Amino acid sequence: MRSRQARSPGQKRFGIGRVVAFAVLALMAIGWLMPFLWAIATAFKTEEDAASDRSWIGSEGPTTDAFGAMLSNGNVWIWAFNSLWTSLVITLLTVAISALAAYAFSRMRFTGRRWLFAVIVAAIIIPPQVLIIPLFYEMLAFNMVDTPWGLMLPQIVAPAMVFILKQFFDGVPVELEDAARVDGAGRLRVFWSIVLPLSRPVMAAVAIFVFIGAWNNFLWPFLVINDTNLMTLPIGLQTVIDAHGIQYAQTMAQAVLAATPLIVVFLFFQRQIVKGVATTGFGGR
Amino acid sequence: MTATADTPLTRATPRPQPATAPAGRNREQLVSWAFLAPFLIAFALFLVWPLAHGLYLSFTNQSLTGAGGSWVGLDNYREALTDSTMWRALGTTVLFTVVSTIPLVLIALVMALLVHRGLPGQWLWRLSFFMPFLLASTVVSQIWVWIFNPDIGAANAVLGKIGIGPIAWLQDPDVNLYAIVIATVWWTVGFNFLLYLAALQNIPDQHYEAAALDGAGPWRQLWSITLPQLVPATVLIVMLQILASLKLFDQAYQMLIGLSTDTTRPIVQYIFESGFVGYRFGYSAAISYVFFALIVIVGVFQVTAMNRRRSMS
Numbered sequence: 369m370r371s372r373q374a375r376s377p378g379q380k381r382f383g384i385g386r387v388v389a390f391a392v393l394a395l396m397a398i399g400w401l402m403p404f405l406w407a408i409a410t411a412f413k414t415e416e417d418a419a420s421d422r423s424w425i426g427s428e429g430p431t432t433d434a435f436g437a438m439l440s441n442g443n444v445w446i447w448a449f450n451s452l453w454t455s456l457v458i459t460l461l462t463v464a465i466s467a468l469a470a471y472a473f474s475r476m477r478f479t480g481r482r483w484l485f486a487v488i489v490a491a492i493i494i495p496p497q498v499l500i501i502p503l504f505y506e507m508l509a510f511n512m513v514d515t516p517w518g519l520m521l522p523q524i525v526a527p528a529m530v531f532i533l534k535q536f537f538d539g540v541p542v543e544l545e546d547a548a549r550v551d552g553a554g555r556l557r558v559f560w561s562i563v564l565p566l567s568r569p570v571m572a573a574v575a576i577f578v579f580i581g582a583w584n585n586f587l588w589p590f591l592v593i594n595d596t597n598l599m600t601l602p603i604g605l606q607t608v609i610d611a612h613g614i615q616y617a618q619t620m621a622q623a624v625l626a627a628t629p630l631i632v633v634f635l636f637f638q639r640q641i642v643k644g645v646a647t648t649g650f651g652g653r
Numbered sequence: 654m655t656a657t658a659d660t661p662l663t664r665a666t667p668r669p670q671p672a673t674a675p676a677g678r679n680r681e682q683l684v685s686w687a688f689l690a691p692f693l694i695a696f697a698l699f700l701v702w703p704l705a706h707g708l709y710l711s712f713t714n715q716s717l718t719g720a721g722g723s724w725v726g727l728d729n730y731r732e733a734l735t736d737s738t739m740w741r742a743l744g745t746t747v748l749f750t751v752v753s754t755i756p757l758v759l760i761a762l763v764m765a766l767l768v769h770r771g772l773p774g775q776w777l778w779r780l781s782f783f784m785p786f787l788l789a790s791t792v793v794s795q796i797w798v799w800i801f802n803p804d805i806g807a808a809n810a811v812l813g814k815i816g817i818g819p820i821a822w823l824q825d826p827d828v829n830l831y832a833i834v835i836a837t838v839w840w841t842v843g844f845n846f847l848l849y850l851a852a853l854q855n856i857p858d859q860h861y862e863a864a865a866l867d868g869a870g871p872w873r874q875l876w877s878i879t880l881p882q883l884v885p886a887t888v889l890i891v892m893l894q895i896l897a898s899l900k901l902f903d904q905a906y907q908m909l910i911g912l913s914t915d916t917t918r919p920i921v922q923y924i925f926e927s928g929f930v931g932y933r934f935g936y937s938a939a940i941s942y943v944f945f946a947l948i949v950i951v952g953v954f955q956v957t958a959m960n961r962r963r964s965m966s
Contacts, residue, residue, distance in 0.1 A: 385871055386772065393767040397781040403839060404784070406807050407796045422810050469692035477678075478685035491700060493952045495900050497921045498945045501928045501938045502703035502710060504717075522699045530692065555684050584789040586903040587921075591929060602791040606907065616799055623792040630787040638776065641783075645844060646851030 404627070411435065411621040418617040434617035438625065446597055447604035448629075454520050454600060455582040461524040462578045463571060470533035471559055475542070485534070491527040497587065504591055518592050519600070523582055529574050532647065536570045537563065573644030576637055583630065601626050711938035718932055729939035739940060741916070742923040743947070745830065749905075749919065750898040753834045757894050758887065761842050765849030766879070779850075783843030790840075790903035797836040798823065798908055823909060826916040833905050833917070840904065841897070845890050852886030853879070888962070892955045899948060920944050 409424045411434050417426025418434075438444060472478070473485050503522050504513070512518030544566075545558050553561075564571070589603045599607070605622050634641060711729055714721040733739050768778045785793065800807045801822035812818040822832040860878050869877065902921035909917060918926075924944065928937030 386770070389767050389770050390772050393764075393772060393778060396764060396767075397778055400781045400785065400839065403796050403800055403807075406800065410799065419805055422805070422807070465692040465695060468688045472685045472688035476681060476685040476688070478682045481685075484689075488696070491696070493896075493948060494700065494704065495896075495945070495948055497900055497902060497924065498941045498948075499700070499703040499707060500925065501934050501941060502707035503699065504928075505706065505710070505715075505934065506698075506703060521695070525692075525695045525699045527696070527700075555688070559688075580787060584787075586790045586907075587925070591925075602789040605789075605791050605795075616802075616805075619795050620799060623795045626792050627788050631784060634780070634784065634787055638779065642779065642847055642850070645847035 407620045407623055410616055411624045413617050415615055415617050418620070434621035435625070438618050438621045441608070443596060443599075443604060443608075444601075444622065444625075447599050447601045450516075450598060451583055451601040454516060455579050458520050458523045458582040459575050459579045461520070462526050462529060463575050465524065466526055466529040466574070467533050467564075467567075467571065468559075470530045471537055471563060473530070473534045474537035475545070476555075488527045488530055492531065496522075500587065500591060503588075507592060513592055514594050514598065516598060519589055519598070522588060523585065526578065529578065532574060533567075533570065536567060536647075540566055569640070569643070570647060572637075572640045573647050576633075576641055576644055580630065580633075707938045707941060710935055711942050713935045715934040715938075716932050717928065717934050721935065725935065729936050730943075732936065733939050733943055738918070739920075739923060739943070742918045742920040743943075745917055746899055746901060746920045749830060749834065749901050750895055752831070753837050753898045754891065754894045756834070756838050757842050757845055757898075758891055760838065761845030761849050761890070762883070762887070764842070764846045765853055766875070768846075769850060769853045779847075782846045785840045786843040788840065790907060793836060793840045794904050794907035797832070797839075797904075801832050801908075823912055826913065829909060829912075830917050833901075833908060836904055836908065837898075837901075845894065848890050848893075849883070849886060852883055856882045888959060892959075895951060895955070896948065899951065920947075 410418050412430040412432065413421070413426040414428045414431055414433060417428050421427050469488075473481065499522075507513045507518045507522075510518070512521070540563065544562055548558050548562055549555075583600075584602060585600075586602050589600050590606070593599050593603060596604070596607070605626060608619075608622065712724060712726060714723060714725050714728075716722075764778075764782050768775065768782075772778075803809060803819055803821045803824060806822070808822060809819040812820065820828060823829045856879065860882070861874060864874050864878055900921060901919040902925070905914075905917065905919050906922050906925075914922070920940070921944070924937050924940050927933050927940060931937075
């Protein structure tokens with residue numbers, strides 16, 4: 369992702385406009401980083417300092433006590449592990465079933481194609497929050513309340529992703545696939561060995577967004593999971609607050625720890641994420 | 654639209670597949686449905702069925718405990734339409750949507766315009782503005798509950814220095830919705846910022862070059878090229894933001910846990926509370942459909958407005 373470097377002839381390299389723009393931008397960036405930096409500062413304080421001392425480093429000096437206390441709670445590790453594996457499974461299943469369906473809509477002829485696709489596009493507008501009551505009822509009937517499958521399965525349906533992938537496949541020239549099919553390759557084979565490698569960037573974008581959504585999802589896991597050992601990180605951390613009441617250093621320590629994995633993901637995949645927002649636009653939220 | 658199976662004549666070599674056309678078409682049908690099946694099964698089980706069953710439940714007095722379940726006709730809807738709590742929740746949701754959408758679009762626009770100037774430190778700007786979007790609602794709520802703490806929070810400490818406050822950010826029913834707006838803007842503005850940044854990069858350079866030749870300065874270029882070119886992106890971003898803001902729940906619920914939310918209960922929270930706290934699944938399903946109707950009306954209105962704009966230009 370590159371920005372417009374070209375300056376108009378009248379614009380100087382260190383013109384007043386650029387200096388002002390830089391200053392405003394820097395102020396906004398500081399404003400945006402500040403809440404998080406303050407959380408980090410609090411996490412390195414003692415509980416006493418956190419509750420009384422408003423300087424960046426408390427009077428008792430920096431300490432990792434809060435992190436230690438947090439991590440010695442074995443549940444945090446279980447929750448992180450649950451978040452990781454359920455988010456990965458959700459991502460894998462969502463991308464797999466969405467890509468197969470999108471490919472069929474893009475390349476194949478079958479009865480009812482048009483209206484079926486219209487139904488799926490219309491379904492993009494359905495807010496998941498509207499479905500919580502009947503979905504919970506359904507999970508009761510399936511005996512899936514308080515199980516990982518009950519947590520994951522309702523999250524794998526993403527009509528927006530089918531739409532995005534279909535749009536992408538429509539733009540891929542069909543000639544390569546035709547050649548392979550003439551040579552006798554079946555649809556699945558063509559999909560696997562020709563189409564998928566060509567679509568790596570859009571797949572990555574979709575996968576990253578599904579993963580972030582699953583990792584951070586609150587409402588559904590909160591409703592369907594009750595067992596402490598099955599909780600994901602956001603739900604588990606919420607129970608700690610309820611139980612402990614106010615322990616600010618520890619609370620901020622866990623906020624910082626819970627945020628770290630996704631910030632690392634962002635630093636690694638910055639390019640894909642920035643592009644992904646542009647391609648998946650409305651699917652991302 | 655590609656038609657690989659139906660145009661064998663355009664191929665250099667005949668297809669090796671079964672010769673007769675009907676058989677080939679049947680096979681194509683079969684393969685298509687095999688590709689579609691996994692998604693369609695999930696779609697039917699976890700989206701279509703719940704949507705239909707929810708509608709049915711909204712006409713019953715089903716309870717979470719399993720009791721009830723008999724048909725009550727329109728009773729739930731009749732109750733909802735005269736339920737002042739429901740109306741207040743709808744009002745809160747709409748107010749939040751209006752008050753949050755404006756800064757979420759304007760601040761994102763300013764951020765993108767500034768970052769797009771190509772100043773040094775691109776990755777740092779993007780990280781600063783987008784990073785909060787990656788955080789779970791739990792984490793966001795914890796950080797802002799801490800900042801908004803009336804006695805020892807950073808917000809009142811900063812305001813105290815310039816002689817304002819102290820403000821009971823989350824405890825004061827007249828203020829807490831705005832506290833949630835502030836946290837939400839911080840949390841999600843980065844997404845709109847990236848959408849604007851992508852839109853800015855799609856403006857062809859020639860426009861600027863031509864304007865520069867005509868002697869247009871930076872401000873003139875901003876007003877006569879950049880902003881008009883951003884209109885379609887802005888329409889899209891506003892639409893998405895309104896639909897996202899209407900779904901307010903996670904951060905509002907978590908920031909106000911243990912506090913009175915009578916004046917700040919979003920409609921999604923009322924759905925959750927009637928169903929899972931009050932155990933009234935039937936009534937909760939009815940409110941869900943009132944909320945869904947609101948979303949559909951807003952969505953249809955947006956699409957028609959967009960089409961009208963397009964047909965006019």
